[in-house]
Amino acid sequence: MNETTDAAPGPAEDLLAATPETAYFWGRVAGNGELTGNCVTVHTEDERAADALATIAGADRTGHQVAARESAHDASIVRYEDEYEIQVFGSPADRSGAALGLPIDGQPGGYRFDSFTDHRAPLVRGLLEACGTVCFRESSGSVGISFVHDNESLLQTIRSLLADANLHVPTDDLAETSSGGYWFGLADDADTGEFAEWVYTGSNESGCYSDGRRQKLRRSVERATGSDVGDLG
16 A cells, blocks of 8 residues: 655645645644734644645745644643744735635634635645544544644634535534643544545645645554555545
């Protein structure tokens, strides 16, 4: 089973135009990025994803460090992982705040992703890789998929995106995390195999994905179902 591909995205002519690549980019920004009046900053732990995001934005990677991260569900658990940073300066920051409702300078955001209706899967893929968690539950032999963020409005938007997808992925209600944020998970009866195939559809062709996140989801689904789901591309 091959998890690699030579495909890579090209630079976006307009970051606000609706394409699979820009949908993935703004999902990543919404889930793990910041906007100021003249700068978009996005973070990722995966070098392949960092290169893809930089190419889409026509920018360079601006930073790489090993960062300490608290577990989203248990602040007493700390792990260390790579963190890459990409910054885009100029009009995309201000334009995205107006067009997509993303928070600027810490102000509340409205998160308007209607322009990406035809590219919902790569948008959710960006969000999943930016603020989602995947685990295999040993006790039940099932896959746990959840989204975690400090902004309650973003999580409600993700729930709406999933509800509007043609999938059997009911979600649980939002709850607070021990670190003061919010989270929700796919319900126990959600079809996680269907979700995995849907969310990574077209990822090989576009090159927009995190190697580590895609592999973890694939392996978790295969352990839970006992079947080969391919490379999820």
